Amino acid sequence: MTLLSCGYMSVCFGVASAAGAATPETPVLTSHLVYMLTACLLFCIGLFGLITRGHLMRNVMSLNVMGGGVFLFLVAVARRDAGESGPDPVPHAMTLTGIVVALAASAFALALARRIHSITGEMRLEPGDDNS
Amino acid sequence: MTRHDATLRRRRRRALLRVRIVVAGAGALALALLLVAAVLELPEGPLGLAEEAAAQLAHTGVDHAVTAVLLNYRSYDTWLEVGVLLLAVMAIFALRGGAHLENVRPAPRRDPLLTWLTRLLIPMLTLTAGYLLWLGKFAPGGAFQAGVVLGAAGAMLRLSGTPSLDRIGDVAIRILLAVGFLAFLVAAVATRLAGLDMLELPPGRAGDIILMVETLATISIATTCAVLVMAMPGAESPPAIAAKDVRKEART
Amino acid sequence: MIEPMAWCILAPFIGASLAFLLPGRVWRRPIAIGAIGATLASVWMLTSQVWNSGAQRMDLSGWPAPLGIGLAADGFSVFMIVMTGVVGSLIGAYALWHYSDLSDATEPAERRLFWPLWLILWGSLNAIYLSSDIFNIYVALEVITLAAVALITLSGKAEALVAAMRYLLAAFLGSLSYLMGVALLYATHGALDLVIIADQERAGLPEVGAFALMATGLALKTALFPMHFWLPPAHSKAAAPVSAILSALVVKASFYVLLRLWFGVFDGPAMYAVGILLGTLGSAAIIWGAFQALRQMSLKLLIAHSTVAQIGYLFLIFPLTARRPSGELAAAGWITEACTGVSYHALSHALAKAAMFLGAGVVLHVYGSDLLTNMRGMSRRLPITTFALAIAGVSLMGLPPSGGFAAKWLIVTAALGAGQWWWVLVILIGGLLTAGYIFLMLRWAFISEDAPIQLRPANMPIQLAALALALLSVLVGFRLEEPFQLLVIGDPFPIFDLP
Amino acid sequence: MNHLLTLAILLPAIGSLAVFSRFIGARASGVVCAVAAAPALLLGLFASTMEHDVAWMLLGATFGVDPVSRIFLIFTGALWMACGLYSASTMRSDPRRSAYFFFFLLSMTGNFGLLLARDVGAFYCFFALMTFAAYGLVVHERGAGPRRAGRVYIVMSILGELLLLAGLIFAVAAGAGIDMADFASGVAAAPNQELITALLFFGLGVKAGAIPVHVWLPLAHPVAPTPASAVLSGAMIKAGLFGWIVMLPLGWSPAPAIAPLVVTLGLLGAFGAAIYGALQRDPKTILAYSSVSQMSVMVVAIGAGLMAPDRWPLILGALAIYACSHGFAKGALFLGVAVAKQAAGRDMLRRMTMMGLALAALTIAGAPPLGGAIAKKSLKAAAAGPESPSGDALALLIPLTAIMTTVVLGKFILVMAGAMRTNEGKSAVRLSPWMAAPWLTLTLGAAAAAWLIAPPTEPMTDAPQPTIPSLSAGDALAALWPIALGVLVLAITMRLARSLPKAPAAPAGDLLSLYTLASRATVAAGRRTRLPGPARWKLDFVPLVLDSIEQSRRGETLTNIERAMKTWPVAGAVFVMIVITLAAMIIL
Known part of the structure; x- marks a missing residue:
């Protein structure tokens, strides 16, 4: 729950800052910068979740939150590097590739978790660790 | 086990939890600070490859820069990425203890409403997928988007109890799964044999080749997504019962 | 058109596709043998090409570097590819039997899936060694991770699954950390090619962050102490050929990437303190891994912990190639020794460790368990395997004449040349501890058994595969001339150019 | 000659693989051993000084022959050849024969390789090969004794290898290079010369049986098959000495800190080991202690060389002859133990055997006109320089050690005589020419070697050169009185011992029990130390x-x-x- 609310709050923060940054009075905090900062925050939140939680589902989710952070960062970089012909396509392509890789890894991780659950009845790596 | 032991264990667990949160919080915060500082020191840009990519776009056979990067400039990455998807399916097959869908649990009973909805949606989804695939040439879209939509159609068929991939043969499934990877492989070998750089597309025919590769990749991606849903472990029998059985087994 | 670099990747991938499409019993053996043969032929051509005409580079998709992806082969990449080829094909020879219908130890599903998974893994290992693009390396690392985890799960046992899950999470974390570093580097330099980034001005904090994230992520994937937690269970619970692949080859790939970044991207030699820290962690790994290995009662766990220890030696390259704060190279005049020594350690460890895991596979097959206490009477029942384990142990201990000795000799002389005598102490203690656990392991083999027990017979090919690897791990110590010459082709450790 | 050099190393290596074939019987294996040892012996006898680079091997290896290694090659080659032939008959009914010959030939490869190596890397590799292959010989006879001996052997050997390696590495890092020709001078010029010298001395000392790292030797030599004991004690033990000669900074610079220690240890060993050996009852253990004692005399000579560099050429010449003489004699004595067992049945043979044993023993004790006397005299002459306290010590020591040698080898002869009397008629195998011939050759070789072999000279230096000494009547007398005194001492102690109640035998391995005790005490002390109890933390x-x-x-x-x-x-x-x-x- 903590994880989800943290993620939600950060998104709110990102959106709010982005809205604030869109106005010309704040040239320092440009919009791509806000996205980048949010991305870093997301990355660290995912890491925090990964460390503190023992449930396998949550572990996979945390890793996806981290991945989301990286992808947001890349998209922000693409926006920063936008030229006359539009945003930089290379980070976009990297994001797409990264998403597919993350999807594959997550699908496998979830399947593995389900398999472990069906054999051992546990959804965590260390039995007895009741912090979910 | 005495009560003292139990109390000690409980206190230990609580202590551990607290330590864990404090340490993780401090660590994540420090890392966040580091990253924020790094971001603030990033050069202003624009820095990337936007201009180069745009300048060569005419020779890539597509009009959309992202598709050009994915399927021409950096097609090698995309190939490996299709390989990752294929690996995910193989890995899930490995988990199931078999490389096919034969013992997938028969689809659940049909729900008339769901069946009707499916009949309505499947053609639409297929059309959308085709559109997305075609769109990739000049706008955001392409094999992955199309493949995922088509895969969703497959998952839908499965949910509604309509036999689909689970009724076609093992060999056919394998071919459908591998065809995307093979398309790139054939392209790579063919370009080498034709005396070009590996995966180099001759500008005149690049568009056709990309469309062909993308179509095949779409098929593979769609099949992969659908199979991932169908072949998830535990799909052989209702998971709750199976888990309980196995747990009982494991204890005895 | 023959382009060996491309074929080093294409050949295993073609093999993998065929093995996936034609999983039947009839096709398995010809496909496997064909793929191994074709890959070895490509490796051979690449080696002779680089040996005769220097470092190679090719642009994929016909687009030169900033836009396209480059493949590059210098002496170091060829060294690693040859290592993978030799070790991989001998493990393959073992696997041909292990996953055949003659062996009653495997399920049909395992037999069907081993070859496509392993061949994809092989191809992407070669892809890593050839890649010149940091994002492409990320994708290839992910292919390796997924294939490796899937290989572990093949055995289907609960312990293996839990170990695989832990490995997957750890590797996933490492990859994401690496990817974040890639993103930061792209944001700083606007390019992904190693050579282009290396030629640009060094940037401040973003690069620091990128280095910290990438180095830690890769160290996690290499199982550097204290991030080795995933390795012993994952490597010990998998089937024998898989353990051999993981321990001998897979951990080396991420180390290779780290080394490339250290020299190519980040100007690692300037970071003296970081070098010392990495060396210290490596030393801790040497001691800790060996201590843990001493405490194990099961053969495969012992060997897996030994891998943790042996990985430590690899990280001694960082302090040995760093510059002192005053600016001069710590090991001026000894850099070639340091780099060759560490590369050679990677090679001899790969050979010896693969031999040990395959030997353990034979033990497991024959005795039905790999508890050390069950290995009584092994020296008489399985003389060839016992001999292979002992010979591989000789190389691990670093006793002369063996590859392990040559490697340690080079590292130690470089350390003394650098005035960093403390690494020598660590290496000597590590050698003693290694001797300790090798003897603990072999002791059981020489104790005569209490009562005759019913055992499965072991056939010759699998024993010979282990023996061949073990003998090679010793024999490579006899001839250092060519590796020395190979490793400077294309200047892979570009430290010599700097003042 | 280059081919001979290659063959000297390759033949034993190939042979070690060949003996695995089931078509090769015991006798053929013995012949294989003899043939494999022949090139080394020929090199020793006829080769002139030469060097041969093998660039592809290791970091570029060099092999070659020089005057010193020639002498070592002669007796080492002869010993391996004789013992290989001898093994042919003793191993005939051994089920693990092929393993024995495998390790035998592998050790032989190592031994010849290290004598021929002209660079440090190759020397170390072959040294280690010999050490670890010899483990197979030590534990060949299964059972508790060999197992314990093997354990002690391997632990001490690894310790020795590590010390040696550390010394080599320090030396190479200090700029000594890996070429043997410049190594010693490089060590002498190194800033941490004393440390390197100490590491090399003790590292090689394990093999050479120097006090206090000799403890494996009295355990391992008796339990190995007899021909293996003979090469262990006659040939392989000299590998340590050879290592000292070629690697220590002898003749280059004095080592004031380490030299007195070396001399002291040598003196301790020369007397202590002889006395301890005389208390033993097993003939092979007695011989092992005698070896330790003899090697300690050579340690004193090394110490003298470390003290007075200018005397070294003389000492070296004498030392080589001494080692050669002792190598032959000790090999003959060990083989004699087995020969005596076979000869026990027949009177004539028994008497001849006893005569042979006595001849070899007298050689070691230095009775004129046998070769040992020459060796002793030249050693004495070399050491006794005008201003060298250690040399004086050595000059005084030689007659004294001769007394002790007489006592310990006399005890050996007595034990053998007793054993032959009790074993009468029990022999299972008849004495064959395959056994007698090698033994006789070694015995005669021991008696004659020092007469026939010229000491190595270095023509390029101004230092005094060793010459072939001759024995005058005075020398003969000087050599005889210690032996007479020794016999007397032995007679008196035996008489005294007979009147006293029988004491338990001193355990072989002497200091080992001390080491074991110390390590156990350390572990126990570590266990007894507890962490402090929990403080009253409120967290x-x-x-x-x-x-x-x-x-x-x-x-x-x-x-x-x-x-x-x-x-x-x-x-x-x-x-x-x-x-x-x-x-x-x-x-x-």
Whole structure:
């Protein structure tokens, strides 16, 4: 729950800052910068979740939150590097590739978790660790 | 086990939890600070490859820069990425203890409403997928988007109890799964044999080749997504019962 | 058109596709043998090409570097590819039997899936060694991770699954950390090619962050102490050929990437303190891994912990190639020794460790368990395997004449040349501890058994595969001339150019 | 000649693989051994000084022959050849024959290789090959004794290898290079010359049986098959001496700190080992102690060389002859133990055997006109320089050691005579020419070697050169009185011992029991030290700390730390910390 609310709050923060940054009075905090900062925050939140939680589902989710952070960062970089012909396509392509890789890894991780659950009845790596 | 032991264990667990949160919080915060500082020191840009990519776009056979990067400039990455998807399916097959869908649990009973909805949606989804695939040439879209939509159609068929991939043969499934990877492989070998750089597309025919590769990749991606849903472990029998059985087994 | 670099990747991938499409019993053996043969032929051509005409580079998709992806082969990449080829094909020879219908130890599903998974893994290992693009390396690392985890799960046992899950999470974390570093580097330099980034001005904090994230992520994937937690269970619970692949080859790939970044991207030699820290962690790994290995009662766990220890030696390259704060190279005049020594350690460890895991596979097959206490009477029942384990142990201990000795000799002389005598102490203690656990392991083999027990017979090919690897791990110590010459082709450790 | 050099190393190596074939019987294996040893012997006898580069091997190996290694090659080659032939008949009914010959030939490869190596890397590799292959010989006879001896042997050997390696590495790092020709001078010029000398001395000392790292020797020599004991004690033990000669900075610079220590240890060993050996009852153990004692005399000579560099050429010449003489004689004595067993049945043979044994023993004791007397005289002459206290000590020592040698070898002869009397008629195998011929050759070789072999000279230096000494009547007398005195001492002690109640035998391995005791005491002391009890901490961490203390008492700390590291929270935290530490280290 903590994880989800943290993620939600950060998104709110990102959106709010982005809205604030869109106005010309704040040239320092440009919009791509806000996205980048949010991305870093997301990355660290995912890491925090990964460390503190023992449930396998949550572990996979945390890793996806981290991945989301990286992808947001890349998209922000693409926006920063936008030229006359539009945003930089290379980070976009990297994001797409990264998403597919993350999807594959997550699908496998979830399947593995389900398999472990069906054999051992546990959804965590260390039995007895009741912090979910 | 005495009560003292139990109390000690409980206190230990609580202590551990607290330590864990404090340490993780401090660590994540420090890392966040580091990253924020790094971001603030990033050069202003624009820095990337936007201009180069745009300048060569005419020779890539597509009009959309992202598709050009994915399927021409950096097609090698995309190939490996299709390989990752294929690996995910193989890995899930490995988990199931078999490389096919034969013992997938028969689809659940049909729900008339769901069946009707499916009949309505499947053609639409297929059309959308085709559109997305075609769109990739000049706008955001392409094999992955199309493949995922088509895969969703497959998952839908499965949910509604309509036999689909689970009724076609093992060999056919394998071919459908591998065809995307093979398309790139054939392209790579063919370009080498034709005396070009590996995966180099001759500008005149690049568009056709990309469309062909993308179509095949779409098929593979769609099949992969659908199979991932169908072949998830535990799909052989209702998971709750199976888990309980196995747990009982494991204890005895 | 023959382009060996491309074929080093294409050949295993073609093999993998065929093995996936034609999983039947009839096709398995010809496909496997064909793929191994074709890959070895490509490796051979690449080696002779680089040996005769220097470092190679090719642009994929016909687009030169900033836009396209480059493949590059210098002496170091060829060294690693040859290592993978030799070790991989001998493990393959073992696997041909292990996953055949003659062996009653495997399920049909395992037999069907081993070859496509392993061949994809092989191809992407070669892809890593050839890649010149940091994002492409990320994708290839992910292919390796997924294939490796899937290989572990093949055995289907609960312990293996839990170990695989832990490995997957750890590797996933490492990859994401690496990817974040890639993103930061792209944001700083606007390019992904190693050579282009290396030629640009060094940037401040973003690069620091990128280095910290990438180095830690890769160290996690290499199982550097204290991030080795995933390795012993994952490597010990998998089937024998898989353990051999993981321990001998897979951990080396991420180390290779780290080394490339250290020299190519980040100007690692300037970071003296970081070098010392990495060396210290490596030393801790040497001691800790060996201590843990001493405490194990099961053969495969012992060997897996030994891998943790042996990985430590690899990280001694960082302090040995760093510059002192005053600016001069710590090991001026000894850099070639340091780099060759560490590369050679990677090679001899790969050979010896693969031999040990395959030997353990034979033990497991024959005795039905790999508890050390069950290995009584092994020296008489399985003389060839016992001999292979002992010979591989000789190389691990670093006793002369063996590859392990040559490697340690080079590292130690470089350390003394650098005035960093403390690494020598660590290496000597590590050698003693290694001797300790090798003897603990072999002791059981020489104790005569209490009562005759019913055992499965072991056939010759699998024993010979282990023996061949073990003998090679010793024999490579006899001839250092060519590796020395190979490793400077294309200047892979570009430290010599700097003042 | 280059081909002979290659063959000297390759033939034994190939032979070691050949003996695995089931078509090769015991006798053929013996012939293989003899043939494999022949090139080395021929090199020793006829080769002139030469060098041959083998660039592809290791870091570029060099092999060659020089005057010193020639002498070593002669007696080493002869010993391996004789013992190989001898093994042909003793191993005939041994089921693990092929393993024995495999290790025998592998040790032979190592031994010849190290004598021929002209660079440090090759020397070390072949030295180690010999050491570890000899393990197979030590433990060949299964059972508790060999197993214990093997354990002690391997532990001491690894210790020795590590010390040697450390010394070599320090020397190479200090700029000594790997070429043997410049190595000793490089060591002499190194800033930490004394440390390197000490490391090399003790590292090689394990093999050479120097006090106090000799403890494996009295355990291992008696339990190995007899021909193997003969090469262990006659040939392989000299590999350590050879290593000292070629690697220590002898003749280059004095080592004032380490030399007195070396001389002291040598003196201790020369007398202590002889006395201890005389207390033993097993003939092969007695011989092993005699070897330690004889090697200690050579240690004193090395110490003298370390003290007075200008005397070294003379000492070297004498030392080589001494080692050669002792090598032959000790080989003959060991083989004699087995020969005596076969000869026990027949009177004539028994008498001849006893005569042969006595001849070899007298050679070692230095009775004129046997070769040993020459060796002793030249050693004495070499050491007794005008201003060399250690040389004087050596000159005084030689007659004294001769007394002790007489006592210990006299005891050996007595034990053998007793054994032959009790064994009468029990012999299972008849004495064949295959056994008698090698033994006789070695015995005669021992008596004659010092007469026939010229000491090595170095023509390029101004230092006094060794010459072939001759024995005058005075010398003969001087050599005889210690032997007479020794016999007298032995007679008196035997008489005294007979009147006293029988004491328990002194355990073979002497200091070893001390080492074992010390290590046990250390472990026990470590166990007794407990961590301090828990303080009264009010934090939530208390249960954690309590637990860990409890676990450390049970000796599970390591396991528990490892287990804790495996949990995600700890692993993840470690990961983050390393990221931050790396970043911080670069920034700061």
